[in-house]
Amino acid sequence: MENLFLFLKGLIIGLGKVIPGVSGSLLAILFHVYDEAILAFNHFFEDVFHHFSYLFFLGSGIGVSILLFSKVLLYFFNRFEGAFMVLFLGLILGSIWPYHKTVCFSKKIYFLLFFIPFFLPFFFTIFHFSWKVQTPFEFLLLGGLDALTMIVPGISGTSLFFMLGCYSTVLSVFGDPITHFFSFCFYLLGMLLGGVFTIRVVEIILRNYKNAFACLVDGLLWSTAISFGYLVFSSISWTMIVLYFPLFFLGFLLSFLFG
Numbered sequence: 001m002e003n004l005f006l007f008l009k010g011l012i013i014g015l016g017k018v019i020p021g022v023s024g025s026l027l028a029i030l031f032h033v034y035d036e037a038i039l040a041f042n043h044f045f046e047d048v049f050h051h052f053s054y055l056f057f058l059g060s061g062i063g064v065s066i067l068l069f070s071k072v073l074l075y076f077f078n079r080f081e082g083a084f085m086v087l088f089l090g091l092i093l094g095s096i097w098p099y100h101k102t103v104c105f106s107k108k109i110y111f112l113l114f115f116i117p118f119f120l121p122f123f124f125t126i127f128h129f130s131w132k133v134q135t136p137f138e139f140l141l142l143g144g145l146d147a148l149t150m151i152v153p154g155i156s157g158t159s160l161f162f163m164l165g166c167y168s169t170v171l172s173v174f175g176d177p178i179t180h181f182f183s184f185c186f187y188l189l190g191m192l193l194g195g196v197f198t199i200r201v202v203e204i205i206l207r208n209y210k211n212a213f214a215c216l217v218d219g220l221l222w223s224t225a226i227s228f229g230y231l232v233f234s235s236i237s238w239t240m241i242v243l244y245f246p247l248f249f250l251g252f253l254l255s256f257l258f259g
Helices: 002-015 024-030 034-042 048-067 070-079 081-100 108-126 136-151 157-164 167-175 181-208 210-235 238-243 245-258
Strands: none
Touching: 002 024, 002 048, 024 034, 024 081, 024 136, 024 210, 034 048, 034 181, 081 210, 081 238, 081 245, 108 210, 136 157, 136 167, 136 181, 157 167, 167 181, 181 210, 238 245
């Protein structure tokens, strides 16, 4: 049963790679799998069976969500964007207060770390580029950036790729990896190298600056909720919000079930 829950958590975390404005790593923190996944990766050989099982079921859920559901989710997201956004808003808001209560603001620097993330949504909104990813090195670099956004909480990979102008490229590569086989391979290699480096850095931060890290994550959660909530209320009518309320409530329930 525990492994099934890990797989289901992975499925939802993987959605953070498809739904714009949602951070998969923040979802991992809300579901209480982030710290253990970092430790399991960096200390894999200390308990091979347990760590392999943990990473396998969690990673399988994420992989299935990204590889198999990308086209399906994109299809439904394009047609029922409001419903998806309301569901994820409920998912985020249902978990945000329990996490906030675990954070200690005993120093002024902790308040600073809490408010820094509120500037990120403005950064992603203002700056836009047009990166035409073509060469193997570019796909390697893109994979490394993807790994960074998957591991560092609060940085939405979809938002970053939208800003860089390569979101459609990422979807096309994952949506049809056979046609884009070599690009897909370099992308995965970049994710592997970037992931190994980022995970080791994050563990050092968690070990030495755990509460400071928690304050930063808390700020990222609130800023994500506010910016995502604004996006929801500004893009769909109040009538649709009322109709979608059961989905909002479902997101709340999922946050308590998996949190």
